[in-house]
Amino acid sequence: MRARALIDRLFRGSPDGVIPVARRRVATAAGAVLLGLVALLFARLGDHLQSLHGAIVHRWPYLPLVLTPLIFAGTAWITMRFFSAARGSGIPQVIAAAHNPEASSRGPLISLKTATAKFWLTLAMLFAGGSVGREGPTVQISAAIMIAVHRLLRVPVTAGVYIAGGAAGVSAAFNTPLAGVAFAIEELAAAYEQRVAVLVMAAVMIAGFVSLGIAGDYVYFGAMRQTLALGPALIVIPVIGICGGLAGGLFSRSVLAFGRSQHPALAALRARPVRLALGCGVIVAVIGIATGISWGTGYGTTRHLVEGDGAPPWFGPAKLGATLATTLSGTPGGIFAPSLSVGAGIGNLLSPLFTAPSAVVVVLGMAAYFVGVVRAPLTAVIIITETTASRGLVIPLFATALIADTAGALVCRERLYHGLSRPFLQRRRVPPDPDASEREEPMDRGHRRRPGDDVERQAHLHEV
The missing domain is CATH 1.10.3080.10 (Clc chloride channel)
Known part of the structure; x- marks a missing residue:
C-alpha cells in the first residue's frame, strides 16, 4: 500500500483523472526490462536442465522409461489440481484474456501465480525430455509481468498491454525483435492500431536490449548463408x-x-x-x-x-x-x-x-x-x-x-x-454488456467499454 501511495504521489493525474503518459511509459519500460530478465533466466535454466537430462540418458539409457512418465503424470496432476490456467502453450490464454483486458488482469489466466507455475512446470517438462518449447510459456509469463507492473503503477490495462507483453516475450525468447512485432500483428491482434504499435515496439526494443546486453548478439539456430536459384x-x-x-x-x-x-x-x-x-x-x-x-x-x-x-x-x-x-x-x-x-x-x-x-x-x-x-x-x-x-x-x-x-x-x-483459446473463453462466461457497441465477432462478448477507452482504445483480437 505504501508503494502504491508513493507511486500516486510521483505520478499525479490531471484534474480530469486522465493517467499521465509518463506513468504509462514507465510501466511499459519497467515491464519490458523485467520480462527480458525473466526470459533470459528461463532460457538458461531450460538449457541447463536439458543438458542434465542428456547426461542422465547417457549414463542410464533406460531410466527415462520410468522418469519421463512419472514427471509427466506429476506435472499434469499439479497443473490440473492447482494451476489449470498454466496448461499447454500459454498463447491461447493471452488471446482469451485480451478479449476482456481489465477483468482478466485480476483473473487466473495471466496472473503472477499462474506465470510462476508455468515457469517451473515447463522446466520440469524439459528435464523430463518432453518435446516442449519455452516460447509459448514465455509469452504468457511476459504478459503476466507486464500486467502486474501496469496494475502496480495504476495504469489502465488494455488489450495493447497483453499484446506488448506477448510480443516482447517472443522477441526475448528467440532474440528476434522483428518476429515479436510480426507475432503481435498476426497472432494476437487484428485491429493493430498506431497506439498499440508504439507500445509493442517500445516493449520489444527494451526487452531486446536486455537480452543483447546479457546474452550478446547470437543467431538462435546458427547461420545459413546459402541461396536458391x-x-x-x-x-x-x-x-x-x-x-x-x-x-x-x-x-x-x-x-x-x-x-x-x-x-x-x-x-x-x-x-x-x-x-x-x-x-x-x-x-x-x-x-x-x-x-x-x-x-x-x-x-x-x-x-x-x-x-x-x-x-x-x-x-x-x-x-x-x-x-x-x-x-x-x-x-x-x-x-x-x-x-x-x-x-x-x-x-x-x-x-x-x-x-x-x-x-x-x-x-x-x-x-x-x-x-x-x-x-x-x-x-x-x-x-x-x-x-x-x-x-x-x-x-x-x-x-x-x-x-x-x-x-x-x-x-x-x-x-x-485461437481454437485452443475457446475453452478459456467459455469458462469465464462473461455476459455481454448491453450498452456496448455492436460486435462483429461472437467471441468479443467478454469486452466491455470503460471510461478509459476514449483515451486508449482496445485492439480487438483476431478470431477465425
Missing part, C-alpha cells in the same frame, strides 16, 4: 510448401479434435488427465530411447541441420510423434521450437529428392511446417530469417509460407491458438 526453386518450393503445410495442418487438426471429440474412448482419456499424461510420457520415452534425438526442444539437431551437418532421416517423424504426445498430455509447454524442429526434419527427409543444398531445403521445411501448424506466415518468415540468418532466402520463404498456409487450411480451417 530460380530453376530449383520452382520445384522445391511447391513440394516443401505442400508437404510441410499438410503435415502441420494435420498436427493442428489432431490437437483440436482430441480436445473436442465426443468419441467415448477419447472422452474417457480426457476424463483421466493424470493417466493420459502418464501414457503420453511413456510414448515420449519410447520414441526418445529408440531414436536418441527426439528429446526436448530439438534445438541441437535442428542447428546441425541448418548448418548443413545432417541428421538421421527419421528425426522429423520421431520429433512429430514426440511433440504430438507431449501436446496431448495437457502439461505446460510450448510448440514453437518443437514445430521448427519437426519442419527441419521434414526438410531433411525430403532433401535427397532435390539438387538444391540440403540446408536450404531444411530452412524451407521449417517455414512450411510451422505455418501449417500456427497459420501465421509473416511470423514464420521473419522468425526463421532471424533465427537462421537466411536473408538470401526471404522470397523463397515467403512463397513457401503462402503455399503452406493454403495447404494447412485445407486440413484444418481453424487456427490452432
Whole structure:
C-alpha cells in the first residue's frame, strides 16, 4: 500500500483523472526490462536442465522409461489440481484474456501465480525430455509481468498491454525483435492500431536490449548463408510448401479434435488427465530411447541441420510423434521450437529428392511446417530469417509460407491458438454488456467499454 501511495504521489493525474503518459511509459519500460530478465533466466535454466537430462540418458539409457512418465503424470496432476490456467502453450490464454483486458488482469489466466507455475512446470517438462518449447510459456509469463507492473503503477490495462507483453516475450525468447512485432500483428491482434504499435515496439526494443546486453548478439539456430536459384526453386518450393503445410495442418487438426471429440474412448482419456499424461510420457520415452534425438526442444539437431551437418532421416517423424504426445498430455509447454524442429526434419527427409543444398531445403521445411501448424506466415518468415540468418532466402520463404498456409487450411480451417483459446473463453462466461457497441465477432462478448477507452482504445483480437 505504501508503494502504491508513493507511486500516486510521483505520478499525479490531471484534474480530469486522465493517467499521465509518463506513468504509462514507465510501466511499459519497467515491464519490458523485467520480462527480458525473466526470459533470459528461463532460457538458461531450460538449457541447463536439458543438458542434465542428456547426461542422465547417457549414463542410464533406460531410466527415462520410468522418469519421463512419472514427471509427466506429476506435472499434469499439479497443473490440473492447482494451476489449470498454466496448461499447454500459454498463447491461447493471452488471446482469451485480451478479449476482456481489465477483468482478466485480476483473473487466473495471466496472473503472477499462474506465470510462476508455468515457469517451473515447463522446466520440469524439459528435464523430463518432453518435446516442449519455452516460447509459448514465455509469452504468457511476459504478459503476466507486464500486467502486474501496469496494475502496480495504476495504469489502465488494455488489450495493447497483453499484446506488448506477448510480443516482447517472443522477441526475448528467440532474440528476434522483428518476429515479436510480426507475432503481435498476426497472432494476437487484428485491429493493430498506431497506439498499440508504439507500445509493442517500445516493449520489444527494451526487452531486446536486455537480452543483447546479457546474452550478446547470437543467431538462435546458427547461420545459413546459402541461396536458391530460380530453376530449383520452382520445384522445391511447391513440394516443401505442400508437404510441410499438410503435415502441420494435420498436427493442428489432431490437437483440436482430441480436445473436442465426443468419441467415448477419447472422452474417457480426457476424463483421466493424470493417466493420459502418464501414457503420453511413456510414448515420449519410447520414441526418445529408440531414436536418441527426439528429446526436448530439438534445438541441437535442428542447428546441425541448418548448418548443413545432417541428421538421421527419421528425426522429423520421431520429433512429430514426440511433440504430438507431449501436446496431448495437457502439461505446460510450448510448440514453437518443437514445430521448427519437426519442419527441419521434414526438410531433411525430403532433401535427397532435390539438387538444391540440403540446408536450404531444411530452412524451407521449417517455414512450411510451422505455418501449417500456427497459420501465421509473416511470423514464420521473419522468425526463421532471424533465427537462421537466411536473408538470401526471404522470397523463397515467403512463397513457401503462402503455399503452406493454403495447404494447412485445407486440413484444418481453424487456427490452432485461437481454437485452443475457446475453452478459456467459455469458462469465464462473461455476459455481454448491453450498452456496448455492436460486435462483429461472437467471441468479443467478454469486452466491455470503460471510461478509459476514449483515451486508449482496445485492439480487438483476431478470431477465425
